[in-house]
Amino acid sequence: MKHKILLLTVVFFAFAKALSPQLHAQDYFTGKYAPFDSAIPSPAEFLGYDIGEQHTRHDQIVAYLQELAEVSNQATIAQYGKSHESRKLVMLTISTAENLANLPAIKKQHLAFVDTKQNVTNYNEVPVFIQLGYNVHGNEPSSSEAALLTAYTLVASQHPDIVNYRKNSVIFLDPTINPDGRDRHTQWANSYKGSPLVSDNIDAEHTEMWPRGRTNHYWFDLNRDWLLAINPESRGKLDWYHDWYPNVVTDFHEMGTNSTHFFEPMLPIGSKDPIMPKENYEELNNLFAPYFSSALDEIGSFYFTKEAFDGTYPGYGSSYPDLQGALALLFEQASSRGHLQDTDFGTISFPFTIRNQFTSGMATVKAAVENKARLREYQQEFFKSAFKKAKTDQAAAYEFGDPYDANRTKAFIDKLLKHRIKLYDKGDGRYVVPINQAQKRMVQSFFETYSTYRDSVYYDASAWSVGNFYNMRYKGLNSTPSLGKEITTTDNLVRVAPLTKTSYAYLIDYDDYNAPALLNHLQKEGLVLATAFKPFTANTTSGKRDFNYGTLMLPVSRQDETEDEVYDILAAAQQKYQVPIYAANTGFSIKGIDLGSRNFQKIDAPKALMVIGNGTSSYEAGEVWHLLDTRVHMPITKVMMSNFNRVDLNKYNTLVMVSGNYNAISDRQQNNLKAWIAQGNTLITSGTASSWAIKSKIATGKLTKDKKEDSTKTEERKPYVNKGPNRGKERLGGAIFQVDLDLTHPLAFGYRYNTLPVYKNNNVWLQPSNSEYNTVAQYTDTPHIDGFISDKNLNDFMKKSASLIVSPQGRGRVVLFADNPNFRGSWYGTNKLFLNAIFFGSLIN
Template identity: 75%
Template sequence: MKRSLLVIILLLSAFAKAQDYYFAKYAPFQQNIPTPEQYLGYAIGDQHTRHDQIVSYLEKLAEVSDRATIMEYGKTHEGRKLVMFTVSTSDNHNNIESIKQQHLAFSNTSQKVSNYDEVPIFIQLGYNVHGNEPSSSEAALLTAYTLVASEHPDIVNYRKNAIIFIDPTINPDGRDRHTQWANSFKGSPLVSDNIDAEHTEMWPRGRTNHYWFDLNRDWLLGINPESRGKLNWYHEWYPNVVTDFHEMGTNSTHFFEPMVPIGSLDPIMPKENYEDLNDLFAPYFSDALDQIGSFYFTKEAFDGTYPGYGSSYPDLQGALALLFEQASSRGHLQDTDFGTISFAFTIRNQYTSGFATVKAAVENKAQLRKYQQDFFVSALAKAKTDQAAAYEFGDPNDRNRTKAFIDKLLLHRIKTYKKGDGTYVVPVAQAQKRMVQSFFETYSKYRDSVYYDASAWSVANFYNMRAKELSSVPSLQNEITSTSSLATVTPVSKTNYAYLIDYNDYNASALLYHLQQKGIIVSTAFKPFTAKTKSGTVDFNYGTLMVPVSRQSLDATNVFTIVSEAQQRFQVPIYAADTGFSVKGIDLGSSNFAKIDTPKALMIIGNGTSSYEAGEVWHLLDTRVHMPITKVLMSNFGRVNLTDYNTLVMVSGNYNDLSDSELKNIKDWVSQGNTLITIGRATSWAINKKVATGKLTEKKKDTAKVTERKNYVDERPNRGKQRLGGAIFEVDLDITHPLGFGFTARDLPVYKNNNVWLAPSKDEYNTVAKYTKDPHIDGFISDENLEDNLKPSASLVVSPQGRGRVVLFADNPNFRGSWYGTNKLFLNALFFGNLIN
């Protein structure tokens, strides 16, 4: 018994010693509250902690202390819990609903309250949005323990004057992918050599979520369940301060705001945010880091121009969002130019910055509350001087795409009203006025030319949703609060002849694949026509799908059942026709209807390829088309029997690991009648390797031009402005081409974030989409790139190769899972590729 007691005492002593490195200054602690080390069985920093262990520990804290609660706000693609851990006094917890209502009064423009210093401040500490930036989730455990267990006067004060929300892991799927890697390759003794496997994670690495999306770009776009759950939580609570903890290069130090100035000429974000509040908080961070001897930098990097970061979106909700970037150990111990950096060291810096944030927020809560109140009041005031009083939008030809756009508006609590005839209205004068700007406004003038990320994000263009500015607000009566019934269609009637399916609808590709999987033969129209249906006379566009009943292996009743069930699932307009004789245009027996083969698609992934673009393809087909795609690592490509597939997708990459024989196999396979789809840098690769006959746009060289001497300090920004970080341009689309089927207008916004300049085809029928004479819609592009590279180029070209073809996308039609406006181009390549002569 004595020996066991001695062992326990020694263990507790070891735990205490380990934890002193982080929070000795906040002693004393309640002894009945287990430390993370006591609960997990190892010192924080000695091991990477799995997400389920993180959640389990926080659940334990909530179980043993009345100062904490935990709730689940969603689940990841892989089914992991997304949780919010809340810390305050027991009294505050008991009165949380009352406090919440008092807090929300400051963001309600119809209420005038001034008790700024009387309501606890709302602080949301967010960790680990990039899964392989793991130090912050470990810091979250230490922070939660300190806030719950410490009896230090400072912590007591924080609990009394704040409601602190801890989101310990924003990206659990990515974190666990990295955690498994780091722990699996951990050495004993530790190996600090940079080239060791522990520090060189393999593709796709843990940065991204299940579908390889960067969740730190998803706050505005709201594509993934992690972001949607967080946004729903956010708009319920509207915290005053939000943190965003990251990691960066191992040889760096530690970054906190202020950032470099916002690149927009007239930023949507109030100047008080990125100047006054940042200057108010910065001394707290520098003082805290100075005390532990950590080095840091500010103002030199990063920017908050794009509103979809965890460190920028809250700024458009009346909060102060704060970015922290910590040099990464990318494992447990790694060499740097200044010695080794340990996992524990990176955790301590994150922990220290977190508590400096809490301190600054509590000590300045009145100013923060007044700022949030003024933020929403100023939104209404600014709306009075805007040129547009409202925006009218809606595409009656594609109700499901319109529905998806409205879903995003509602996700951000943008008030939207139904006008009629498939059109809707968004008034500018509303609390979310700045989000309205982010959805509809476009820009052409900037005060900077180098961006950390995108310089264009007008969401309406993502959805190809044409919006009209209104100078006055029409009568607003039918507010949209749910999208559940927005795309409801009239059920199709039974026929023994043919079903005609509206291919203009976004969901038509998914419905097509569903029918094919059920054994239904489907054809597509190469010319428009007008037909009599049981619903009346209807005009049908290029690409209209037809199900000829008598040509099926199933009887008419079974065909009707399958078609009807598919319509109910995907809500696509379908019409029953009893005759093949059209009122105008081609008849239903015309040779201008061609049978559609079922896609059997393969995509090359792995080292050398863009995991982002590959994930976007995978996500689109999985979640919207419900169509499988075989993902093969480049290292395994030599084992693939290409004859099992009719479509090959290659996203941006260098593909240098493909052997000469594998390259020949691709060329031969295409020439035998199959379809290769290339995106971005894969298009350059295909042309350079002569897989496709085509050219890249060549800039005319001025041999007489003398090189201008410039200062070395300006090298990075001068070269950086030639990089296209992300902007939106207009193309002229051939809607008669199979790749253009389902579009009703030739002008189409596309997103470009690369320097792939694709020359138009020498064949007059193979340039499917070319940039218009005045292509700029939104975002920064240098004059040189615009005039010499973009304007002469094409966005989408088909290169015939033998009996097959290569579909060359210069731009990414599936960018960040959000480009509903151009997804159909990619899907058409999958379904109609073999129909292109």
């Protein structure tokens, strides 16, 4: 007991030290690096308050870095992008004045180690490139405050160690990767800050309102976006990254208030045969770890390693650089979530959290400089090793292409190019990606799939074969074929034939990914369209054409607009969306339905509403909002759960409910919702919202149940320490599966293949519909494509379940997705299922 009290006292003292007012000042953080150039203002001098006294807005952060670049010849600043809300994304470059003046030449020397055609060996003669990245999660704010202190120290300190760091490194400091989320949290924390400070955990300062500041404008987690590159923040950063290829990259985060501080090594990688070199996660991590432990020991901070987090998913800031020959480093700091908060070991203050982040960042610079030769040699070997055939390679090259959907193929190619993957056009609608290239490991991440794993519990996704995200038809080749022309840009990759004017009808190819956006555009222009419930072959002004289920038909004579106005609207829309449109001068088809058939049904324009707020998944809601905003250009009304009882549902014909807890919706509101659906409207649910709809009897249907077990059976005794891993493996963290799709169903219009990859990261299991016509997508008998799933989940649940069903209610319907068709803004392959529910929901009877 005596030792326990002593330990608690030590930990409390470490936290409480930060509370002393005089220690809030500069010396608490940077005292060991004195003296400083007095001509260069400290953050406190520039901002007018001590770091940690309040949260610093992003514009103030940028302004301070601009000041450093202006008053010192040892720093420059450049903008590499903008956030969704137009906040600047900047990079401060720090080195000696001489190095900065010669940076183009130094960069050329640095990139020679990345170029596999060169064989330079002057590892110790070129400054090491270090990229310090902060605040990818907006409500993990201590790191951006630490960035200010780090920038000041590296620019202004005259300490011999810092002088040495500047001489032997080029440091790129990105102060705020997610400025939109940061400012959302900054406003909250500063608005609710008390005087005196309130440490009570339940105080408003420590309990942000939904959606909280973690995510960006569209509520995306940018720390999952390095691979997927959906958001401008990530796309700008990737362009910068592949221009510089730093040797070391940091990724600063915060975690639960009762934690301490984490640095790498992480948990072992969950993949059975990691594509990341063993030297990275064994040698280099262990090379750097003593620097972090020594620095944190010096200031009395507690920490842990190895027992949490993993770098299996390649889309983190702490894993993507590992696949580019760098050493990526994760830091997690216990959060004060405000300025002062209670913990099990006393109080934790904002300045204390900032100091730990600052200390780890400075230790990173020290370790990188002292090991720069090893880091350079490792990066050089990393890229050269990409050309060495490995036993674990699944193919020599990959061939892909979808002849029916040029815009989805273009989007996939854009993603390949964003990661500097080389690909070639075979000239027949097919493209080839050879494995034998510098970005081999990214090629593997895009195409390879796995069924066996070393571990069964993952911090995040266990599957990320991006080709499946796009429902891209691809195959591995045993040898590399003749490559053809290299594709270096997506400009002019999609070229549709110019539109021919007709006075009869236009037929629009609904197979194209952009077709729903085109449909929305035309409806906003006041045009009336119908969709084909059966395929047909028709003569067009471009010749004979086969048309699929879902083909859009625009009858010219039935529009309020003139023939010329219709043509002008269509021609402009085609130019914008690059969707094939054909002119027909007759309604008589060569085969199948004629254009006047009752199997063409008019499409009502959607008026959509989505429930958001406490209890709902901000990730999924943001994915819906982002899809409709940025790709379909269709507005959706977002209503807070707390205001749902005030909504006049009769103003809308479509309601979206993403995963969440909807227990706040009263019985009376549920009855109103049922009545609204029965009037002919559409409710679309995903994930746990589908479970809720069934349990609340808003939708008919059942959830797949576990096999009943004998209640008298005694479970086998197991060690308590294994409880977490054993139960964790039954949580489906994220994997890819195959469903069988009913191509004749309106929800599947625009699809050509009856097998479709879907992403599942929940344990929602829907039984197939009792109606033989309402199971739209059912998991196949052998559904696994990529990622970890337990035998129990696979055999007892998935193989008995459906991914997408429709529940009729009166004249309306509930469309129930077991999975998330819009996951992380990247599932181009299943987006159309969701969009069809919006545009064609009213046509399902």
